Amino acid sequence: MYQTTYHRASSVDEAASLFAKGSEPKYLAGGHTLLPVMKQRLASPSDVIDIARIKDLIGIEVTGDAVTIRAATTHNDVANSAAVQKAIPALAHLASTIGDPAVRHRGTIGGSLANNDPAADYPAAVLALGATIKTNKRTIAADDFFKGLFTTALDDGEMITAVSFPIPAKGGYSKFPHPASRFALTGVFAVKTKAGDVRVAATGAFQGGVARVGAIEAALKTNWAASALDSVTVSADGLMSDIHAAADYRANLIKVMAQRAVQAAG
């Protein structure tokens, strides 16, 4: 690790002001991406601003219409929240499948979304549920947030403060874990909204990161049932290919995981 200056911010404003003063600053939440790359000397921030203990960034609120999770809430807290389990069980389930217990006790929803790893789990939920990303400057719709691999609509220094998920009529998440990293080799979040719309997002599969799957959405819109996907073919074009899964296998996984997500959603 290169030398860096560590700051522990006690408020969002203090964090933003520390960020503005740094030459090459980075926010630190759970640290599950930033710290490994710093240890490998692949990142050398001048200042590391720890936002994980800012009280305003921690907590979950559930209303009749939405689940709002503040940005520094850990995966473990989301997975074990009785309110989330009741309102959007698929979201709690998704959080319970991230990494391992050590990761889940440190990793945060805001960190995961700001990093936008193409195989992270949360982006699938955010996109499929049509969530709203709240930052210290504005709110951003899910459809406008993800901009490709490790790229988001966030401006430099802009910090996610919370994510608000509309409660759907039905929602399911099914993940095929990468055998080594346990990220999503392919994960599919399928949602039927209260308005009757269908949104399906896949993570781990697309070269450009999380994306909606139109062919699956169309079939489910006609008939919300796993069997409705039997005759659907997902194109392998634009899908990732590596030693663990070739593009055509990922195309198969998108379909099979979508079927299982629908089954889980009920």
Added chain:
Amino acid sequence: MGIEGIGASVVRKEDKRFITGKGRYVDDIKLVGMTHAHFIRSPHPHAKIKGIDASAALKMPGVLAVLNGKELVDDKIGNLICGWMIHSKDGSPMKMGAWPAMAPEVVRFVGQAVAVVIAESKNQARDAAEAVVVDYEELPAVADVKAAIAPGAPQLHPEAPGNQVYDWVIGDEAAVNDAFSKAANVVTMELSNNRLVPNAMEPRAAIADYDAAEEHFTLYTTSQNPHVARLVLSAFYNIAPEHKLRVIAPDVGGGFGSKIYIYPEEMVALWASKKVGRPVKWTGDRTESFLTDAHGRDHVTKAEMAFDKDHKITGLRVKTYANFGGYMSLFSSSVPTYLYATLLSGQYTIPAIHAEVIGVYTNTTPVDAYRGAGRPEASYLLERMMETAARQLKVDPAELRKKNFITQFPHQTPVIMAYDAGDFNASLDAAMKAIDYAGFPSRKAKAKSEGKLRGIGVSCYIEACGIAPSKAVGSLGAGVGLWESAEVRVNPVGTIEVLTGSHSHGQGHETAFAQLVADRLGISINQVQIVHGDTDKVQFGMGTYGSRSAAVGLTAILKAMEKVEAKAKKIAAHQLEASEADIVIEGGEFKVTGTDKKIALPMVALAAYTAHNLPDGMEPGLKESAFYDPSNFTFPAGSYICELEVDPGTGKTTFVNFVAADDFGRLINPMIVEGQVHGGLAQGIGQALLEHAVYDGNGQPVTASFMDYAMPRADDLPSFKLSHTTTLCPGNPLGVKGCGEAGAIGSSAAVINAITDAIGNNALEMPATPDRVWRAMQG
């Protein structure tokens, strides 16, 4: 047996320190004035080094030196050796290029060291390393074994034209040809055995400390065999004569073979310590483990098996290409030859076998022995062949095996090995009973009705352990003897220290070896201390690998114990005024049989050291040593059966049941044996389903971290059902065979046989990733 004697599942003494964080590993050791080394490694699989500019690095804070391969050669530090000579079929010795500890001119795999920075702190060394400019001229590279021997392939070493190290053969080719010409059925397969990374929990590390006044070196290192390290460093690497070099291998966190070898980093640390006049420490990180620990396996094989009309095997023909990587590691040459092809008879009567093994250089990390070493490759090959043959001949796989089992012992195979004892039917029957083999068809039908693909797979393995005897291995080209030494010291107060040349890096010697002493004398294991891993304490030893420590190391202790007991009985008889022949040892006391006369061990020991009243002519003291050279290998064997289901949608495998019935001879500590089998099975199943060291076509490693290299985790594995059938090994007085590698040797084939049974397609390679299984299901 007593409650702490042979056969008792005694809780491991050493675990108290391990599980409370009190273990003392190399990285825990800090010496006064210690400096830190950081290696600069090649990012290229094949390149010429045109220059190394360290001028900027040398000016950086804390930097003491930047040393390179040219200086190493100038100082006449020897090249790394390969310690087992193999001759090709034309009689020529194997063809090897030089392997200097740091490359002076050419690098041949990604991660090969080209220079080292010595600095006051680890971070300073790392900072400075980034300022060293290495000017490379990239050369064409080749990673695949078949591509490397193809015409026009990039050439690694001028000494080895065509990248071929050797073309070795074993067996009777004419007899095999005859068998095939008369065969009623022939089964042919092409198989690869995937390259693995050992991934011991503790990365390799070394601390070298040169004492200029004494001209003496001390090396703390992560070694499975510190005496062999000292021998090689002295005799071949020109570091220091043996009496001026002390090697200490303290607690070592796993080896699996990868810590047998003497690596460049230890050599450079010793050399650099003298250069800078300070202790030098190097601790590898996980990336360095992936790039520089000797890898395992990596075979490509074509095999053919001939059967007569009664389904008896009449011949086996094997041609294997073994990928050695960029250099020949210490025992690499022996692995695909004498540790592989000599096991190709398996548990079966095969009248004629012929194997040809072509050893090949590629631009990859060097390959050497890894848990099982050659025997997993042989076992995987044979057991896939047997399963495939049963399907082809439309007979039950277990029945086909039984029909061909060796049942008379000793049995001389056509490939050197003479099996001394075994009961292969007993272990297969035990495994079949444990898994309810007969009930499988109905379970398969039920699973099918639920939309699942269920399969069952058998694997009957045999291995050769306790690698020996020295005379035999010497005649086959080994550069070392393969005996073991022990010394038993009874202290004046009756406590006992056992010095052993075996080395424990997870095996539990401190408990199991103490159990022998406790058993012999009827004392507690707490009165016994096992001492190992220090060349200043233990006179010599060959170390621990090849499942040899119980069969060879513990037998050496037994031999020394017998001498101690004989002398102690003489002293006791003298003290008790009885006949030596009437003395028996029970409960820590020497008793005159048939009387109530007795003397406790501490009093015998005290008498030996006070020497006030010893038999005439007897030397004082109670300490004996022994060197034990076995008469043969031992032959652990067993049967593994795996039952699993494949998800038709994803190709993912889920275990239903995994049973193991092993014959390890006598068990010293069944709990430790169980742990060894669990670990071995995890590695064998890891090879079958998950692990694969992959290089791209240009020789760049693709799996150099746990993000890409899939290590088995608890939830990847089933709960194992273990059992034992026992035939005692006649080759050693304890009747033990060894248990450290069996799981890794026997399990891979059982898993793949079960998957191919489930999906109905035999065209499947390891690791059977969901993608590959799904693809095989498509037809």
